[in-house]
Amino acid sequence: MKSRFFSALALGALLIAAPAAAQQSGHIVAQGASTAKTGTTASASPAPAADSSRRYDSQALRFESRWGSADIKRGTDGVAVGTVGWFRGIDVERLVAPSPRAVAEARSFKTDNFRGSLASAAGAMTLITGIVVTSNSSNNAASPVLIILGVGGIAWGAQHLQLGYSALSRAFWWYNRELSR
Amino acid sequence: MSRTVLWMLAASALAASPTSMSAQSTYDSNALRLDSKFGDVRIVRGVEGPVVGKIGVFRGSDVAKIVETSPRAVTEAQEFQRNYRPGTIIFGLGLVSLGVTTGISQIHDVNRGITSGLMLATFGLLTYGGGRLERAYNALSRSIWWYNRDLSQ
Numbered sequence: 297m298k299s300r301f302f303s304a305l306a307l308g309a310l311l312i313a314a315p316a317a318a319q320q321s322g323h324i325v326a327q328g329a330s331t332a333k334t335g336t337t338a339s340a341s342p343a344p345a346a347d348s349s350r351r352y353d354s355q356a357l358r359f360e361s362r363w364g365s366a367d368i369k370r371g372t373d374g375v376a377v378g379t380v381g382w383f384r385g386i387d388v389e390r391l392v393a394p395s396p397r398a399v400a401e402a403r404s405f406k407t408d409n410f411r412g413s414l415a416s417a418a419g420a421m422t423l424i425t426g427i428v429v430t431s432n433s434s435n436n437a438a439s440p441v442l443i444i445l446g447v448g449g450i451a452w453g454a455q456h457l458q459l460g461y462s463a464l465s466r467a468f469w470w471y472n473r474e475l476s477r
Numbered sequence: 478m479s480r481t482v483l484w485m486l487a488a489s490a491l492a493a494s495p496t497s498m499s500a501q502s503t504y505d506s507n508a509l510r511l512d513s514k515f516g517d518v519r520i521v522r523g524v525e526g527p528v529v530g531k532i533g534v535f536r537g538s539d540v541a542k543i544v545e546t547s548p549r550a551v552t553e554a555q556e557f558q559r560n561y562r563p564g565t566i567i568f569g570l571g572l573v574s575l576g577v578t579t580g581i582s583q584i585h586d587v588n589r590g591i592t593s594g595l596m597l598a599t600f601g602l603l604t605y606g607g608g609r610l611e612r613a614y615n616a617l618s619r620s621i622w623w624y625n626r627d628l629s630q
Contacts, residue, residue, distance in 0.1 A: 358622040360615040363607075374619075431583075458513045469510040472625060 352475040357391070357468045359461075366461070380405075380464070382413045388464065392471040401467035405460045412456030419449020508625040509543070511617070520621070537561040537613070544620055547627040553620035560613035568606030574599040 357377075359366040365381025368391070378386030388405060392398035423446025429439040505524055512521045512528075520530035520543060530538030540557055544550035578595040581587055 352626050356622065356626065358618050360618055361611055363611070455515065458516070462512050462514070465511045469508060469625075473504050473508065477626070477628075 350474075350476055352472065352477045355475055356472040359464060359468065366464070380409065382417070383410075385409065388467060392467050395471045395474045398467045398470035398474075401463045401470060404463040405467060408456045408460030408463060412453045412458075412460055414453070415456060416450050416453025419446050419451075419453055422446035422449055503628050504625065507628055509621045511621065532561070532617075534565060540617060540620060544624040547624045550620045550623035550627070553616045553623060556616035557613045557620060560609045560616065564606050564609030564611075564613050566606070567602055568610055571599055571602030571606050574602055 354371045357368060357370055358374075359368050359380070360374075361367075362379075365379050365384070367376050368378045368380065368386065368388070369375060370377050377391065380386065380388065385406075388402040389399050392402050422442050426439050426442030426446050429436050429442060506526065507522060509529070510521055512519050518532040519528045520532075520538065520540070521527070522529045530540060530543050532538055537558055540554035541551050544554050574595060578592065578599050581595060582592050
């Protein structure tokens with residue numbers, strides 16, 4: 297009888313203590329992540345504060361476009377954390393650093409965004425040159441070639457920009473996956 | 478005593494499946510994201526999941542139905558649907574107008590006022606259509622964000 301009573305007590309204690317321990321380790325991981333992200337030393341802050349640094353509501357990322365560039369927004373309030381676009385952008389890899397899969401996708405975004413920006417800009421310049429040459433009514437054989445090359449460059453660049461934004465979407469998907477709800 | 482150890486093992490096995498694990502598996506299999514290829518925007522579910530919606534040229538997918546489990550996501554999806562179709566039509570008209578303007582500008586004896594008016598109209602159509610499209614895609618982004626947020630709740 298005594299041993300059964302002890303067993304029941306032990307079971308009860310375990311059921312209460314185990315999730316608490318799991319939660320505690322979660323806080324430690326979250327604290328580590330936030331320390332890595334901000335580069336500051338974690339103080340002995342209360343648990344809820346540390347937890348909120350990994351909460352979906354306050355930390356989950358998304359992007360919204362704005363005339364050729366995209367604003368990266370965080371949380372329910374949509375606080376802007378940076379802008380990415382033609383030949384510019386914040387360090388997305390650093391932004392999603394807590395998730396290795398997100399970092400890989402962010403790297404892919406960086407590559408495609410640069411290629412896309414370069415090709416579409418070069419294509420646009422070639423196209424404009426071709427149009428100017430044509431509109432000057434000069435019988436220059438190079439003008440159709442310039443127009444075709446320009447359109448091709450823009451299309452190739454647009455394709456890479458699109459691939460880049462798909463990678464950015466995947467990066468945020470992976471980053472948001474690691475956040476608690 | 479051995480029974481106590483067994484009890485403790487069973488209890489720890491039960492406790493070892495925290496809610497975050499199930500939440501994560503829900504996210505892995507259900508969370509939505511946008512994927513675009515060759516001008517085609519698709520809504521994809523999960524890590525390697527199926528395409529649940531395609532955004533066509535003049536017709537957006539029924540996004541509100543895809544995200545119906547989250548009320549906030551539905552509101553944003555409705556905003557997307559309100560802006561997408563007019564946006565594509567007006568932007569398309571702008572492109573047609575651009576073609577017409579370019580063609581007319583090649584004719585020598587055309588009144589410059591006509592060309593200038595057409596250029597202004599083209600600019601207006603492209604800007605307004607582009608703005609509506611941008612509003613639509615931003616609403617789609619927010620809709621998916623809210624849907625993924627509410628997955629484990």
